[in-house]
Amino acid sequence: MSRNGPLALAYHTLFVAFMLAPILVVCFVAFTPEGYLSFPTDRWSLRWFYAIAQYPEFISAFWRSLWLGAISSAIAVGISVPAALAIARYRFPGREAVTTLFMSPLMIPHLVLGIAFLRFFTQIGLGGTFTGLVLSHIVVVIPFALRLTLASAVGLDRSIEHAAVSLGATESVVLRRITLPLVLPGLVSGWALAFINSFDEVTMTVFIAAPGTETLPVRMFLYIQDNIDPLVTSVSACVIAITVAALLVLDRAFGLERLLVGRSASHGR
């Protein structure tokens, strides 16, 4: 039902151009054959992509980010599932408070979290360690894992579990054969969203990552602070490419809307 007139469509085009411009610029500049920031005009070159190999700190930072994201998301999901089941099914006193508490990292500026963790970890001897990074990332991604797992748990028809019980299933059978398979989509999409948020996190991480434990965004940020040259654009272009690929896969599998809004709300999908 496209009732958008030409004016609306023109606005829309400008808007999309605005949204894509910076991203496209980074990708273009990454292909420059020159040794300085410039647009590739008549020649395109991969020299700056090959150059990444000369900077092992970027490569190790990449793997660290990947590993960090995978672990902290997995743990966040592992903690969220029982909490989601509790919140979805029981009306217990403090339910609202607990839900707000678990979602609160969304409202706390990552700046404050970074500072708090820096102080805390230094005091307890986890300063600059990978463990500290994992703990902090679990905290910031739990709201995403929880939101999606909760949506799945809430959408689960309780009478399905009653039916299984009436047919003789014990509690563990119900959990294993009925509940978990049915909340699995929420679990997986929760993990995926948590992972992406962990991978991109920079504000908090910049406070707590020490030179040996930097993540990719932090490494990129620190590099840019010193100078901006095509190397960081080629690294960024790689990150963008990977993210876009992941985006398409996630959208196919779950629907981007469901991931970001928490439930699939639009008609015509």
Add this chain to the structure above:
Amino acid sequence: MKAAPYLLCLPALVLFAGVVIVPLAMTVLLSFHDWGQYKGIEPVFILKNWQEVLSDSYFHEMFARTFRIAFFVTLLAAVFGAPEAYILNRMRSPWRGIFLLVILGPLLISVVARTLGWALLFGGNSGLVNKALMGMGLISAPLPFMFTETGIVIALAHVLMPYMVLAVWASLQRLDPQIENAAVALGAGPFTVLRRIVLPQVMPGILSGAVIVFALAASAFATPAIIGGRRLKVASTLAYDEFLNTLNWPLGAAVAVLLLMALVAIVWGANRLVERRYAQVFA
């Protein structure tokens, strides 16, 4: 089993108690400690840092800048993001899904990469933006964007725009499309429908999006750091400086805690306003 829900929440509760509440409490405490270049952090309880942060004009200026930037970013996001959400909503699939992906997708792309793009666009005299503006004849000499507040505002508006579109979009999904048709059938023209029917109903969505964008803009770090540079400081980059360069952790803590309290107050107040104003519509 009455204890079941509590047991299920236990891992998360333990995590939060130990890794969120304790560190935050410690940070607040830290803001009351003393610091000296040679003695380091002295765990006493004094108001020195708070007095400095609250009375020194340098801090006033910096906080004013922080909230000024956040305000304009929110304004831009609302003014430009809301109509786009509306236009998106009226598209038919597959365009709708495709453009939703294009506009919301950037949320998942690293903020450093996105800001880098703006640094390139703004860069020096050969920045694309200036070239385009001069090419269109709108300006005769390149405007400074890099290391200016304007530059930060534009870059942040770009980074945070998807949150506004998302909030308004979510709000639009809850609208019954037949309501617009009912208004048209009763004789309302398209602008009247927009103004009297659609806008009042998406206002809560716009406001909740505004709250999110404002909070994120005020506490943003990477974008102001890259676009603003070392000289144009906002609250977060100032705290970073204190922590990692000057090493005056207590002062940095005071800045951060003040920012947190200000944001909590603003967000809470705005939410109350929205609730009270719109409770009747959606009760």
Add this chain to the structure above:
Amino acid sequence: MAFLELEKLTKAFGTHNAVDGLTLGVEKGEFVALLGPSGCGKTTTLQMIAGFVEPTSGAIRLGGKNLLAIKPAKRGLGIVFQSYALFPHMTVAENVGFGLEMQGVAATERTTRVGETLELVGLGTFTTRFPRQLSGGQQQRVALARALVIRPQILLLDEPLSNLDAKLREGMQIELRQIQRTVGTTTILVTHDQAEAMALSDRIVVMNQGKAEQIGPPHEAYERPATPFVANFLGKTNLVDGGSVRPERISFAASGLTGTVRTRIFQGNHWLYQVDTASGLVTVIRQNTGEAMPGEGDAVHLTWESRV
């Protein structure tokens, strides 16, 4: 001693008794309907029998044994839920076979029994489909098959037909009755639809505010309602001249209560009339015999044999 006995069964939520001292005996092979408006306690009663709600007081005995002492998973009851509650991630065959799996029945025997029961409900070829690929009526049958295949002592049906459209519902009612007669399982049906309850059951329990207002065969409850509530709930009734009269017992005659026809509605096999009389608005139902009938605005006389 009846096969299933409910004795002074009570369930209180706070100060309100959802079920209030319900006593009922159900014989083996009987089809009993719990009928009443929303909030009358019929579903709560069913949930107590199933074991998902604990009674505040009272007893439930099955074959003489205290059912309340047995966990829901071990009660061996077949339940058809209002939303069908099929396992969305399992095929029809896996759904139906689940109870047998829990009982430890061997795979080959499972397949045979699942096949037989699906044939019974008319879905023999649907074994590999998933619930989302089935229509509402088909899902309902799968739910029924899943409950029957385990050869339950009692079959509990919680408003199983309420989500089906009218035509489908009528067809399913007849089928349900036939299946129950074939298999012979003791059945308890919960419904708010009086036509359904009367069509399917050997005995009706008309419930109101947690209590049973009448227990008896449908025909009896209809003809001799014990209370005004029952009279009004089972079919329509008119209050004229101090007594109550069923609309189908009133006929047009040469003399009797005078009135004017306000509305006449054709309903296929009968005519529905609303007649303005000195005693108020009277509803009259007349079989469609093909004869000419009074029209709207006509003056008529109503007569009937006095009852109650």
